[in-house]
Amino acid sequence: MATKQFRLPDVGEGLTEAEILGWSVAVGDVVKVNQILVEIETAKAAVELPSPFAGTVGALLVEAGQTVDVGTPIIEIEVAGAEPDAKPAAKPAPAAGAAPAAKPAAEAPKREPVLVGYGVAQSATTRRARKNAPAAASPAPAAVASAASAPPAPVAAAPSVAPSAPAPAAQAPTVAPTHVLAKPLVRKLAKDLGVDLSTITPAREDGVITREEVERAAAAPAASPVAAPAVAALAEDRRVPIKGVRKATAAAMVASAFTAPHVTEFLTLDVSRTVKLVERLRAQPEYRDVKVSPLLITAKALISATRKFPEINASWDEAAQEIVLRGSVNLGIAAATPRGLVVPNIKGAERLTLRQLADALAQLTATAREGKTPLADLTGGTITITNVGVFGVDTGTPILNPGEAAILAFGAIKQQPWVHKGKVKPRWVTTLALSFDHRLVDGELGSRFLREVGRALEDPAAVLL
Incomplete structure (x- = not known):
């Protein structure tokens, strides 16, 4: 040996x-x-x-x-x-x-x-x-x-x-540590919840502890202390080490904010036709096994606008003193995960049909939430969408993903009073926010690009299909 x-x-x-x-x-x-x-x-x-x-x-x-x-x-x-x-x-x-x-x-x-x-x-x-x-x-x-x-x-x-x-x-x-059988993600969950895996008796025949058992163990102590004191002590501060994805994201955002001069423009628009299109697509047999949402139509609108204004699909090379115009649209989707924000991207998104784009978005978000995104999918992005609307937020001023010229924030879609055909009616309304690098994109180009994305969302059947 x-x-x-x-x-x-x-x-x-x-x-x-x-x-x-x-x-x-x-x-x-x-x-x-x-x-x-x-x-x-x-x-x-x-x-x-x-x-x-x-x-x-x-x-x-x-x-x-x-x-x-x-x-x-x-x-x-x-x-x-x-x-x-x-x-x-x-x-x-x-x-x-x-x-x-x-x-x-x-x-x-x-x-x-x-x-x-x-x-x-x-x-x-x-x-x-x-x-x-x-x-x-x-x-x-x-x-x-x-x-x-x-x-x-x-x-x-x-x-x-x-x-x-x-x-x-x-x-x-x-x-020597006690040999407890559990998958790495279950061990990570137990660590985050403060659960000692050695105190859990697994129900499975192979002795592997499951996620559900960890969650039950974490919830159990909360119900048990009946004789707790009437006045609870103030909770102590908790310190979390800055490492992993959180550390990398922080460094990238600071570098981006203090390197690229950010400009943000906003556009509020009626997306009632986009909402109706999503409902029609969900009813079609070819889309029943995949998630169809307004984000899918927004992604398609962004890709279409990028092909019309290719100057926005670019990056600034400080060392070579050159502007790099990207040949493909590698669409990044900002995803919130238990480990922090990651931005995987879909390579060559301009070559995908609407159904293929829906499949790519579903796979991208699923692997990101599981923490299994390949390293290749986290590099090489050219333009990004951040969907803050899923949290009920109207919009924001997103920070550029390093190396990219633009990022689009897609806000919540809400029913609001809107003047439609000369009358005030309840319509589905959202607000877009486009942040861009003013070294690469001037005000005119940024405004035209944002207006083109908005035009596609106002009438998606005419512009995209």
């Missing part, structure tokens, strides 16, 4: 850190290559990491909830018939042990199996073969952490550090 360490990889876009959301394995589990080990949250999305090794889990080096840098060892796996990773604790002991250290270096060209979703970073193989490791005492904390958290580790370390070997072995059962 040899101990192999799996280091946190860069899962894309040059990310430097990630949070460990939850482990799918426990110490002692037997794992296969490409079996899911852990779910992490990067600055863009939640990602499941598969195992690069087949063997037995020796130690979980990082606890759920911790944020670690790319390249940090996160798990140890006991692999049969493999060369062990460099052991920091074993190197400093014999001064004459430099000769054996050269053997792993000669075998360094061996490559780990390629994982589903990403390849093995070459830098990880190169770092293991450093010959001047005996002088570096800094890796010792990693060795102490692995020895404290995993029972198999002291067996390999016993010959070199005999007196201290029994202590970690005695502490291992105390430190």
Whole structure:
């Protein structure tokens, strides 16, 4: 048996850190290559990491909830018939042990199996073969952490550090986490609600705790304290770390607000025909299995207006001092998720029919709410819609998604008195707000573009169909 360490990889876009959301394995589990080990949250999305090794889990080096840098060892796996990773604790002991250290270096060209979703970073193989490791005492904390958290580790370390070997072995059962079966998203929910999973008795035969059981456990204590004091103490402040999607969104919005000169224009209009069109589409057989809403028609109107005014589908390249006119409309849809605001986008939206656009919107919002949006869908957007109307809000002044020239806020549709054909009647009315980068879009272009979107919503059958 040899101990192999799996280091946190860069899962894309040059990310430097990630949070460990939850482990799918426990110490002692037997794992296969490409079996899911852990779910992490990067600055863009939640990602499941598969195992690069087949063997037995020796130690979980990082606890759920911790944020670690790319390249940090996160798990140890006991692999049969493999060369062990460099052991920091074993190197400093014999001064004459430099000769054996050269053997792993000669075998360094061996490559780990390629994982589903990403390849093995070459830098990880190169770092293991450093010959001047005996002088570096800094890796010792990693060795102490692995020895404290995993029972198999002291067996390999016993010959070199005999007196201290029994202590970690005695502490291992105390430190090792209880193996509770639950999916990563259920673990995350339990953490957010303050529920201890070890106190829940699962009803399923396989012993896996469900989301419903966590929610019931969270609601149960609220009804139990009958003899609560008459005067409750003031609630204490709660501090939430700024990390993951929230941290990335904050940085992007600050950079956008203080880089691009924002201008926002508003347009209130009668969208009664759009409401009637939505009702007719819902009744058609080809649309019965997909969600049809005013947002779908608004998205189609925005795409149509963008093709008519392509200058608004652009970005500002400060380094090259160029304006980049985008060839395709990659339509971003701002989506509120439990982890914060994300803006996935539909690539080549101008090529989609209305039905195809409805399918794309449904899939995009579903994966975003589940936290499973691929990284590729979170980059490359060219223009965005934010639907504040679903919250009953009339409109707002949205901040540009970085790298884009415009964003449209779609407000709530409400029945209001409106002059229609010379008479005041109740009509379905909404307000649009268009924010744009004044370096790229001047007032005339922004006004014409917004008016074109409004014209399509006032008479969608004539403009869009």
